[in-house]
Amino acid sequence: MMMDDISNTTTGRRLTRAVRVGALTVGGSAPVVIQSMTNTDTADALKTAIQCAELARAGSELVRITVNTPEAAAAVPAIREQLDRMDVDVPLIGDFHYNGHRLLADFPECAKILAKYRINPGNVGHGRKRDEQFAQMIEIAGKYDKPVRIGVNWGSLDQELLARIMDANARSATPMDAIGVMREAMVASALESAAKAEEYGLAGDRIILSCKVSGVQDLIAIYRELSRRADYPLHLGLTEAGMGSKGIVASTAAMAVLLQEGIGDTIRVSLTPEPGGKRTQEVVVAQEMLQTMGLRAFTPMVTACPGCGRTTSTVFQELAQTIQNHVRDRMPAWRVEFDGVENMTLAVMGCIVNGPGESKHANIGISLPGTGETPAAPVFEDGVKTVTLRGENIAAEFVAIVDRYVARTYQRKSRNAS
Ligand code: SF4
Numbered sequence: 388m389m390m391d392d393i394s395n396t397t398t399g400r401r402l403t404r405a406v407r408v409g410a411l412t413v414g415g416s417a418p419v420v421i422q423s424m425t426n427t428d429t430a431d432a433l434k435t436a437i438q439c440a441e442l443a444r445a446g447s448e449l450v451r452i453t454v455n456t457p458e459a460a461a462a463v464p465a466i467r468e469q470l471d472r473m474d475v476d477v478p479l480i481g482d483f484h485y486n487g488h489r490l491l492a493d494f495p496e497c498a499k500i501l502a503k504y505r506i507n508p509g510n511v512g513h514g515r516k517r518d519e520q521f522a523q524m525i526e527i528a529g530k531y532d533k534p535v536r537i538g539v540n541w542g543s544l545d546q547e548l549l550a551r552i553m554d555a556n557a558r559s560a561t562p563m564d565a566i567g568v569m570r571e572a573m574v575a576s577a578l579e580s581a582a583k584a585e586e587y588g589l590a591g592d593r594i595i596l597s598c599k600v601s602g603v604q605d606l607i608a609i610y611r612e613l614s615r616r617a618d619y620p621l622h623l624g625l626t627e628a629g630m631g632s633k634g635i636v637a638s639t640a641a642m643a644v645l646l647q648e649g650i651g652d653t654i655r656v657s658l659t660p661e662p663g664g665k666r667t668q669e670v671v672v673a674q675e676m677l678q679t680m681g682l683r684a685f686t687p688m689v690t691a692c693p694g695c696g697r698t699t700s701t702v703f704q705e706l707a708q709t710i711q712n713h714v715r716d717r718m719p720a721w722r723v724e725f726d727g728v729e730n731m732t733l734a735v736m737g738c739i740v741n742g743p744g745e746s747k748h749a750n751i752g753i754s755l756p757g758t759g760e761t762p763a764a765p766v767f768e769d770g771v772k773t774v775t776l777r778g779e780n781i782a783a784e785f786v787a788i789v790d791r792y793v794a795r796t797y798q799r800k801s802r803n804a805s
Pocket residue numbers: 692693694695696697698736737738739740741742757
């Protein structure tokens with residue numbers, strides 16, 4: 388019997404231009420970059436710098452801040468200085484709407500310090516002013532050699548362009564439906580603005596595009612089209628994704644389809660934080676999305692079974708959580724000390740049905756006893772049973788085994804490397 392080759396599931400990364408953002412590269416052969424955005428008042432430089440540092444330490448490789456007022460623009464140098472004092476070198480992106488041309492012109496230090504400008508072509512003015520103000524921002528980007536993201540958002544879609552596309556559609560022999568018109572207007576807004584930016588003198592490898600919508604199918608359709616019609620790097624993200632599991636699921640559903648097709652060079656997960664929730668959650672979700680898809684590795688992954696009627700105690704849930712928290716807590720130090728530790732896989736399993744098998748597939752796994760099973764928990768390291776834990780201290784003993792495994796298995800980074 389002939390068998391299909393199922394070893395390869397992705398279509399390969401779509402080749403885009405490489406755009407330098409600070410010391411990072413977005414697009415080209417660079418890995419998919421994670422970014423996030425602050426929700427502090429940018430004019431409060433200290434608060435904003437602290438949140439930028441939190442996001443960067445959580446793994447955000449670029450951080451965007453809103454620059455909406457003269458006070459916010461004036462605070463940008465102080466934010467950068469504070470971050471430098473905290474030893475956080477994350478590139479800062481300025482998010483501009485309506486008055487970006489004035490702020491960038493009036494606050495040259497802000498323009499110089501930001502690593503990239505986000506320009507929303509739907510929010511740069513109307514009529515002739517629109518072109519003038521857009522040109523002004525592009526000119527400043529060119530002057531300071533900054534890349535820009537032309538960030539279209541369906542909530543602020545250029546209404547003049549939309550009207551033009553609707554008129555053309557009405558005259559077409561094969562008109563699109565309203566959804567098609569909206570999607571085409573988004574794509575056209577991004578591509579026409581990029582063409583104008585190049586016309587105004589910005590190099591093609593200083594432009595990143597995004598077209599954010601809040602519907603999963605819209606996002607997929609728009610980015611497929613954008614990717615077909617241009618080779619600028621694409622910033623992927625569902626706008627206003629929502630809160631909690633809805634925001635996570637919608638973002639993942641949309642972005643995973645595109646990433647699987649090789650579309651997307653940088654991602655942002657736009658979660659609404661729950662009251663008291665952490666802003667850094669969007670970074671964790673972005674990392675987990677890329678890592679579970681096998682596109683990048685950031686933190687050791689813990690596989691845990693869901694539990695069922697064979698596990699009537701909460702021991703296995705508690706152990707899975709303890710291990711998950713332990714690797715997250717240890718990762719900042721492990722990252723500095725050990726090469727490749729982010730690729731480690733762990734398994735915490737609830738009973739003998741799938742426990743030993745799944746544990747053997749992980750680098751290090753434990754199979755806890757289900758209800759009625761002998762109260763013993765075999766531990767597997769690289770597929771080999773090394774010890775069986777019993778008694779009250781299984782969690783602490785397993786954590787110690789994980790730490791020893793890391794120290795033994797991953798190469799120590801040279802502290803004296805120049
Ligand atoms: S491994 Fe055991 S406890 Fe976990 S889901 Fe499967 S049967 Fe249930």
